[in-house]
Amino acid sequence: MVKKIYLIGLGLIGGSIALSIKKHDPAIHILGFDINKDQANLAKKIGAIDEISFTLFPDLTDVDMIFISTPVQQTIHIIEQLENVELKKDVIITDVGSTKVKIVECANYYLNSRIKFIGGHPMAGSHKSGILAAKPHLFENAFYILTPSKYVTSEDLNQLKSILSGTKANIIEMTPEEHDKVTGVISHFPHIVAASLVYQAESYEENYPIVKRLAAGGFRDITRIASSNPSMWRDILLHNKGPLLELFDEWITEMERIKQYVKDEDANQLFAYFAHAKQYRDELPEKQKGAIPSFYDLFVDVPDYPGIISEITGYLAKEEISLTNIRIIETREEIYGVLRLSFQTEQDRELAIKCIGKYSDYDTFII
Numbered sequence: 001m002v003k004k005i006y007l008i009g010l011g012l013i014g015g016s017i018a019l020s021i022k023k024h025d026p027a028i029h030i031l032g033f034d035i036n037k038d039q040a041n042l043a044k045k046i047g048a049i050d051e052i053s054f055t056l057f058p059d060l061t062d063v064d065m066i067f068i069s070t071p072v073q074q075t076i077h078i079i080e081q082l083e084n085v086e087l088k089k090d091v092i093i094t095d096v097g098s099t100k101v102k103i104v105e106c107a108n109y110y111l112n113s114r115i116k117f118i119g120g121h122p123m124a125g126s127h128k129s130g131i132l133a134a135k136p137h138l139f140e141n142a143f144y145i146l147t148p149s150k151y152v153t154s155e156d157l158n159q160l161k162s163i164l165s166g167t168k169a170n171i172i173e174m175t176p177e178e179h180d181k182v183t184g185v186i187s188h189f190p191h192i193v194a195a196s197l198v199y200q201a202e203s204y205e206e207n208y209p210i211v212k213r214l215a216a217g218g219f220r221d222i223t224r225i226a227s228s229n230p231s232m233w234r235d236i237l238l239h240n241k242g243p244l245l246e247l248f249d250e251w252i253t254e255m256e257r258i259k260q261y262v263k264d265e266d267a268n269q270l271f272a273y274f275a276h277a278k279q280y281r282d283e284l285p286e287k288q289k290g291a292i293p294s295f296y297d298l299f300v301d302v303p304d305y306p307g308i309i310s311e312i313t314g315y316l317a318k319e320e321i322s323l324t325n326i327r328i329i330e331t332r333e334e335i336y337g338v339l340r341l342s343f344q345t346e347q348d349r350e351l352a353i354k355c356i357g358k359y360s361d362y363d364t365f366i367i
């Protein structure tokens with residue numbers, strides 16, 4: 001039975017895991033360490049951990065499970081050092097890194113059969129970092145990938161799954177190689193594309209200064225992930241070089257293909273190109289959280305006058321409905337209303353529709 005957990009790295013992901021464990025099983029004692037003391041103090045203050053460790057390797061002989069939730073390059077350094085640390089027999093070590101091949105190879109090399117290492121990756125998150133962005137329900141309905149090493153038994157796996165059950169994530173198993181290929185295409189490469197689109201728009205700014213204002217709508221949405229932590233993404237790209245180099249080649253081929261259709265003014269191919277993409281995208285599961293989380297947006301057609309935001313948020317506050325974001329859309333061209341409200345869950349959005357309908361006659365739209 002797991003009684004004590006040691007968590008290294010108390011940021012967005014470590015903090016969210018700790019909060020979900022504490023919510024599910026408050027009796028489990030969580031000892032936490034972060035290189036940044038402010039993060040550790042905050043983690044204790046918000047109740048994510050029970051006790052702060054002031055060194056990376058305190059006495060760990062009574063710890064049943066260790067979570068490493070640091071940036072992936074730091075995770076490698078920590079695993080290397082764990083080789084010489086005295087640990088409880090049968091301790092399970094896991095991590096949350098966005099890449100798996102290098103981390104699992106490192107664990108197999110340094111920890112091998114002596115320690116049970118189970119690679120982990122909760123496939124949800126945010127472009128925000130730090131403990132203050134952590135939430136106990138961050139991984140609810142998301143996939144949580146585990147890549148157990150050959151030294152791990154099904155009892156070990158079940159023990160970890162039981163600790164993670166508080167996350168309410170959908171836990172699946174893969175090999176590290178499968179993991180890095182798939183997350184390359186649906187998470188890592190899209191971050192590169194998002195950043196490159198930002199560069200492209202920025203390069204227009206000198207000749208077309210209006211570009212920034214026009215980019216405030218849909219462009220802002222599809223490039224949201226370009227606001228993620230640069231050092232975290234630097235490390236992810238360094239870890240997943242092989243699959244990413246293949247993806248660059250495939251992407252360039254794809255761009256050449258559509259470029260040719262435009263050059264040839266090939267209306268049929270252009271239509272087929274978008275029609276096929278639409279069909280595949282429309283078939284994606286809607287309620288499942290993916291690696292790049294969606295937000296449940298609601299558009300409200302309101303007059304653009306001072307005080308409209310407080311009026312709407314006042315209605316929502318009356319019914320205790322939480323918002324994650326609110327934005328006035330500056331141009332009406334692409335949209336059905338001028339106020340965009342974002343919610344964490346579909347249920348909150350449904351409650352908001354009813355609430356706004358109850359207190360006002362503003363029209364609401366979901367795209």
Ligand SMILES: NC(=O)C1=CN([C@@H]2O[C@H](COP(=O)(O)OP(=O)(O)OC[C@H]3O[C@@H](n4cnc5c(N)ncnc54)[C@H](O)[C@@H]3O)[C@@H](O)[C@H]2O)C=CC1
Nearest residue numbers: 009011012013034035036070071072097098125126129130
């Ligand atoms: N941000 C996201 O949406 C997701 C991130 N991940 C992975 O989770 C891991 C953590 O990311 P976040 O929590 O988002 O980052 P974060 O920046 O919010 O938290 C990382 C924490 O680790 C601490 N840290 C760094 N080096 C350390 C060391 N050597 N010893 C102890 N603490 C150290 C930092 O001070 C920071 O508090 C990364 O490996 C990332 O790839 C996985 C899924 C989603």
Ligand SMILES: O=C(O)C(=O)Cc1ccc(O)cc1
Nearest residue numbers: 098124125126127291292293
């Ligand atoms: O900001 C976003 O939407 C993300 O892309 C979150 C994310 C970041 C890293 C991961 O390994 C998984 C999910």
